[in-house]
Amino acid sequence: MDLKWIYWAITMFAIVLVVRSLYREKSLREQLVAAMVLVPLLLRALFIK
């Protein structure tokens, strides 16, 4: 049974958390960190399959 969808679901969940953090942060530096964390997550979830 192919369970790869589990990894995809975990990645999507992480993206939701990081985007939520991005919008809640008031510090631009923390927002920059969140945006940098998002890049590999977006790559994995949306583009690389």
Added chain:
Amino acid sequence: MFEKKNIGSRHTATVLLMVAVAVAAASARSYLAMRAPGPDVDRVVPHAGFIQKQLSDYFQGIRGSAADTEVYIQEGAEPGGTVLILGGTHANEPAGVIAAVLMLERTSVSRGRLIIVPYANMMGRTHTFPQDAHPQTFSFETPNGNRRTFRYGARTTNPVHEWPNPDIYIHPASGQTMAGVERSNLNRAHPGTVDGGITERLAYGLIQLLKIEQVDLAIDLHEASPEYPVVEAMVAHERAMELAAMVSIELEFQGIPMRLEPSPENLRGLIHREWGDNTDALAILLETCNPSAGRFRGRTDEALILTGADKAYKKAYELGRLYCSYETGAKPMADRVARHVTTVQLLADNLEFVREGKGIVIEGLPGYQELSDLGVGAFLSDQWQSGPVPADDNE
């Protein structure tokens, strides 16, 4: 400087989100380009007489998968032995790949059979290692001024096909434990399994090829870092040691030193060990010296792949830290390919002496000096540039 001012807002968050998506999309475009590189990249123009098969013709378990790869066979008029040449087990060792392609495009067989698999692990050709900064392609200019372009891949199968790796890989046939990443390494996966990971199934397919085609001599073409002790070397299974020793001496006479290494009995999963143990073939692995894959290297670009010239390696050589000669401060691709081609030619020429009635006669390959002087591009075909040419009808 930013945190004290609290200047982050919903607007900055939106801008940063869009930037992140744009960077991810641009990276993805570059990454995915290696999976669909265009019709002329990695293209081969087999010499007249070769017929094309697929590895899945020997093992259905990889049919339709990313592991399936092309197998080319040429049979001479006179019966003799069967020789297999494998390139691209590790896609980041380009001289092995290019040597296999060059032999596929130049070789004429008058006795015996020659089988060439130029791209053994296609799944290693669709990515490069993260943070290694390798270019995705490199190319040669042919005498007509056209370009022959090939992908520079990675040592292991693309994680898209083989993921996740375990913390510890247990080699199925022996129970030997290895680093988890070795599960994706074709040169640790032999003899493979029918229902294992995709790399193990690929290894199983190659073993079936050796068995079904009754291969007498199997040669796997590799490259190694200059600082790695097994470089410019032939690694031979004990049954192939006599042949390898004869060829090593002949190479010495020609001024091409080639170390002779026995295949370690307790190092499992490697081609020279498992092919020798599990088939009737004499198994030999060749290593040339490739600075572009080494850890001491500096700027990593197409020029490094093609010339092997690197300041750090020159310094390391002067300090006595390398296991191959680096006096000129370079290791040109032409020299590395010439070393492979010359060694294969001598192995084929001498096969009759260790397997009576199983000799093979191959012709058309350039000599070491000729290839070294004129470069690889001089011996690659570009006939399709002037119009479509059937893969097995190019002469």
